[in-house]
Amino acid sequence: MTRQRIAEAVNQRIYGVPVPYLDPAGGPTVDQLDDTNWKLRGRCTGQAEVPWFDRVNSRATRTGQAVCRGCPVRRTCLAYALTFDEEFGVWGGYTAEQRAPMLAAMRDGFTLGEVLDIALTRAREAEVA
Numbered sequence: 001m002t003r004q005r006i007a008e009a010v011n012q013r014i015y016g017v018p019v020p021y022l023d024p025a026g027g028p029t030v031d032q033l034d035d036t037n038w039k040l041r042g043r044c045t046g047q048a049e050v051p052w053f054d055r056v057n058s059r060a061t062r063t064g065q066a067v068c069r070g071c072p073v074r075r076t077c078l079a080y081a082l083t084f085d086e087e088f089g090v091w092g093g094y095t096a097e098q099r100a101p102m103l104a105a106m107r108d109g110f111t112l113g114e115v116l117d118i119a120l121t122r123a124r125e126a127e128v129a
Contacts, residue, residue, distance in 0.1 A: 018083050021106055026113015027079045043071040056095050068093030069127055075116055082112060093123060 018030050032038075039045065044067050055061065068074050068090065078092025082103060087096055094102075102115045 016084065019085050019103070019106070022083055023106070023109075023111040024083070024113075025111040027083075027111070027116055028076050030083065033076070033080045033083055038073045038076045042073045042077060043067050056097055061090060061095060064090045065093050065095075069123075075120060078119065079112060079116055082106065082115065092120075094119070 022030075024030065044064070047064075047067065068077070071077070071093075074092050076092075078094060078099075080086070081091030081094070081099055085103060086099075089096070091099070102119055105115050105118075106112065
């Protein structure tokens with residue numbers, strides 16, 4: 001029995017394994033996300049970790065989310081969090097709670113690219129408003 005099947009059997013999560021309902025169409029591939037060199041281009045590189053993993057809606061979390069605005073790898077970062085179902089922290093400008101509906105949309109058949117496009121379009125519209 002594979003690690004994946006064992007984890008599914010006991011309803012545990014294996015880190016580094018894409019969610020089983022992932023349709024990567026329109027988004028980065030798993031191989032591209034596994035090559036974490038993209039993280040070196042993020043605006044958060046060199047920043048303290050505190051804002052990324054603080055309480056939801058705290059000042060530190062909002063500060064962390066603000067760093068994501070205009071980040072050149074924001075789309076890839078959010079794709080990483082969705083692909084690997086990151087349970088904690090701010091990724092691509094979204095907390096785990098904010099990513100939950102995106103994961104639900106993917107479970108319902110939306111592709112990764114569609115979810116990214118919708119989320120990031122809405123984020124840009126909110127930043128302009």
